[in-house]
Amino acid sequence: MHNQRFYTLTASCPDRVGIVARVSTFIAEHNGWILESRYHSDDSIDGGRYFMRIEVKADSLPFHLAEFRDRFRPLADELGMDWKITDSAVKKRVVILVSKQEHCLYDLLARWQSKELDIEIPCVISNHETFRGVVEWHGIPFHHVPVTPDTKPAAYAEIERLFEEVKGDTMVLARYMQILSPDLCARFPGRILNIHHSFLPSFVGARPYHQAFERGVKLIGATCHYVTSELDQGPIIEQDVIRIDHSDSVNDMVRYGKDIEKTVLARGLRYHLEDRVLVHGNKTVVFR
Numbered sequence: 001m002h003n004q005r006f007y008t009l010t011a012s013c014p015d016r017v018g019i020v021a022r023v024s025t026f027i028a029e030h031n032g033w034i035l036e037s038r039y040h041s042d043d044s045i046d047g048g049r050y051f052m053r054i055e056v057k058a059d060s061l062p063f064h065l066a067e068f069r070d071r072f073r074p075l076a077d078e079l080g081m082d083w084k085i086t087d088s089a090v091k092k093r094v095v096i097l098v099s100k101q102e103h104c105l106y107d108l109l110a111r112w113q114s115k116e117l118d119i120e121i122p123c124v125i126s127n128h129e130t131f132r133g134v135v136e137w138h139g140i141p142f143h144h145v146p147v148t149p150d151t152k153p154a155a156y157a158e159i160e161r162l163f164e165e166v167k168g169d170t171m172v173l174a175r176y177m178q179i180l181s182p183d184l185c186a187r188f189p190g191r192i193l194n195i196h197h198s199f200l201p202s203f204v205g206a207r208p209y210h211q212a213f214e215r216g217v218k219l220i221g222a223t224c225h226y227v228t229s230e231l232d233q234g235p236i237i238e239q240d241v242i243r244i245d246h247s248d249s250v251n252d253m254v255r256y257g258k259d260i261e262k263t264v265l266a267r268g269l270r271y272h273l274e275d276r277v278l279v280h281g282n283k284t285v286v287f288r
Helices: 019-029 065-079 103-113 132-137 152-165 182-187 208-215 250-273
Strands: 006-014 034-042 049-057 082-087 094-098 124-126 142-144 170-173 192-196 219-226 236-243 277-280 283-286
Touching (some): 006 019, 006 065, 065 082, 094 103, 103 250, 152 182, 170 250, 219 250, 236 250
Parallel strands (some): 094 124
Antiparallel strands (some): 192 219
16 A cells, blocks of 8 residues: 555456556546556456556646546546546445454454554444444444344344445445345445355355364365355455364364454455455456
8 A cells, every 4th residue: 555645446348459558548648647557357258358456646636536537437438447436535434244253343443443444434233232332442333233033124224224324335244144135235236245254155154164064174264255135145355264174173163263254354355445356247356
């Protein structure tokens, strides 16, 4: 990351000759100073698709972000781009959802407090009261939204209301052990992240460590992915694994897994917040 303020342009479009030249020429013609650029071409998608991420020094441009968007839009339309541009000076607002497992929540709070994650956490939402004390000790509002089979529609409507009320950018399920409604998933595509405690696509759903133990695997892992209406099937952002053997019990696997879960979630969230993840279909390009 750079110390100075910068804009991050991310885009994907049908592949063709001259994309980089056209975009970099546009930036150079406005005296833009490119700090970092990454590109990827994938000929297995739609006959070829091109992905890019470019950081531009903000004060090198003679106009602000809104005018950049207006000036860049005709070129983006000509190239058929899906694109966005963000400002590093604007902190992302991350709403955390949690149930009764503490490790991912505590890790995110520590990284936020130390400024390793330079974000705003406008609130934490939980279906239990367990973590009210520690969350409020950090000066963060805590909302208890109980979820039962009879109250699920109302609960998810309340979560959506709270997220919009605090102007959340990203929702993180930090071991939130409820399945979000399809409507809520569809309302915020590419903005809800989950940490699943297995190396997907293996062992989806509940009790993956128990599933792994019964299968006798030699590796266990964790997966940070975007949430969709299909359980644990969303585009994968980050994964990692740890080796185990025949002597490890389910409890051992759970203990090992907690360390890898919080690390994978933190990495995946960082990639997302820094606009390093481009989604196309159910796959991602991650410019680490």
